[in-house]
Amino acid sequence: MHEPSILIASDSFKGSASSFRVAELIERGIRRVLPRACVKRLAIADGGEGTVDAVIAARSGEIREVDVLGPLGDPVRARYGLFDRGCAIIEMAEAAGITLMEQNRANALLASSYGTGQLIGDALDAGVRHIYVGLGGSATSDGGCGMAKALGARFLNASGEDVGPGLAGLRDLARIDLAGLDPRLADAEIVAITDVTNPLTGPSGAVTIYGPQKGIDVRDVGVADSWMRSYARVLEAVYRRDVDTVPGAGAAGGLGAALTAFCGARIERGIEFVLDAIHIDEALDGVDLVITGEGHMDAQSAFGKAPVGVARRAKARGIPVVAVVGGRAEDLGEVYESGIDLVIPTVIRPSTLEECMEDAVTLLPIAGESAARAFFLGTRARRVSRP
Structure with a gap:
C-alpha cells in the first residue's frame, strides 16, 4: 500500500490549544493507524489569534x-x-x-x-x-x-x-x-x-x-x-x-x-492572506489527505473562516478534506458545499465546555485516529470498487 501524505492545517482551539499544538495532537492519532505516513503540519489563522x-x-x-x-x-x-x-x-x-x-x-x-x-x-x-x-x-x-x-x-x-x-x-x-x-x-x-x-x-x-x-x-x-x-x-x-x-x-x-x-x-x-503567506499551495503538492479544524464549526465557518479557506485550496486539487472540531452546529450544509468532506467532533462523552478544553490532549488524538481510519476505509473502498 502507498504510504499516504497528510497535511494538517488547523486553526487554534481557542482557550484550549494553539494551531501548532492541535496539529501535534492530531498527528499522534494518525500514527496509531498509519505509522509510516508522511505527515506535514502547518499553523494557520484567519487574521485573529495565531x-x-x-x-x-x-x-x-x-x-x-x-x-x-x-x-x-x-x-x-x-x-x-x-x-x-x-x-x-x-x-x-x-x-x-x-x-x-x-x-x-x-x-x-x-x-x-x-x-x-x-x-x-x-x-x-x-x-x-x-x-x-x-x-x-x-x-x-x-x-x-x-x-x-x-x-x-x-x-x-x-x-x-x-x-x-x-x-x-x-x-x-x-x-x-x-x-x-x-x-x-x-x-x-x-x-x-x-x-x-x-x-x-x-x-x-x-x-x-x-x-x-x-x-x-x-x-x-x-x-x-x-x-x-x-x-x-x-x-x-x-x-x-x-x-x-x-x-x-x-x-x-x-x-x-x-x-x-x-x-x-x-x-x-x-x-487568504495567511494561506498565501505560509505557501500552502506548495505544501499541498503530493498530498493525499488534508485535515483542518477549529474550535467550533457552524454556518459562519463557510464565510472566511480558516478551515473552509484551506478546504477550497485542497478541493481545487481534488484532495479530500476532514475537519476536526471541538463542537459543531446541527446544520453544516454550507460548510460541506464549500469543500469539507467530513466533520469529526472531538466530544466522545457528555462533558462541559471546560472539561472538553481541558481534555484536548486526549480528545484530539482520538479525532486524528478517526480521520485516518475514515481515509483508510475510503481508500480500501476505492480499491474494491475497481473493475
Whole structure:
C-alpha cells in the first residue's frame, strides 16, 4: 500500500490549544493507524489569534516584543512579527484584545485601540514599510481613534479640547486635527486582514453586532451607534471619502475604518492572506489527505473562516478534506458545499465546555485516529470498487 501524505492545517482551539499544538495532537492519532505516513503540519489563522505565529513560523521571521498601553491604559507586553526584510505582521488583539479586560459596560465604553497604534509606530521605527494588521479578537469599539491618536492624530470637541478615550469619546467629537499624524504613513503600505465584512455603522455595524459581546448593554446600542455615525461623518468631512460602507470597516470595533482613513490601508480576507503567506499551495503538492479544524464549526465557518479557506485550496486539487472540531452546529450544509468532506467532533462523552478544553490532549488524538481510519476505509473502498 502507498504510504499516504497528510497535511494538517488547523486553526487554534481557542482557550484550549494553539494551531501548532492541535496539529501535534492530531498527528499522534494518525500514527496509531498509519505509522509510516508522511505527515506535514502547518499553523494557520484567519487574521485573529495565531496569525503572527503562523506567518513567522512559515517565513522564518522574528518576534519583537514591545511595551504598549492596553485597552484600558494599563501597560501590556505585546508581540508582533518581522519577516521578509521590511514586512511586519501585527495582531491588534495583542494590544487591545478582549482577553485583556473584563467585559462590562464601563470598560466597553472606554476601551481604546491606542496600543495597536503604538505597535504600528514601533514597526515604522524599525524601518518597516509593509505592515499587515490582523483585526480579530478586539476588546474595543472606538472606531480605531485610539490607534490614530497613537500615530499623532488629535480628536477634538467643539471647544478644541481632546475628547476622552474609547467609544464614549466619540460622543463629543467635533473635528479631527491631522497636523501631527506620522508622515511615514504616507510611504507605508498597510493592509488590514479580517474575516468579517461588516460596515462601520447601522444594523450590521461594529457596535450593533459586536458591541454586546464586548460589554455594551443592548439597551445602549442605538445611542452608541449614533456616536459612531457621527464619527463616520467627521471622517468623511476630513478625507472626502465615505469609509462607513467599506466592507470590513466595522472589523475590530471600527479599526478597519480607521486604518482605511488614516493609513490608506486596504482590507483583505485574512485567511487568504495567511494561506498565501505560509505557501500552502506548495505544501499541498503530493498530498493525499488534508485535515483542518477549529474550535467550533457552524454556518459562519463557510464565510472566511480558516478551515473552509484551506478546504477550497485542497478541493481545487481534488484532495479530500476532514475537519476536526471541538463542537459543531446541527446544520453544516454550507460548510460541506464549500469543500469539507467530513466533520469529526472531538466530544466522545457528555462533558462541559471546560472539561472538553481541558481534555484536548486526549480528545484530539482520538479525532486524528478517526480521520485516518475514515481515509483508510475510503481508500480500501476505492480499491474494491475497481473493475
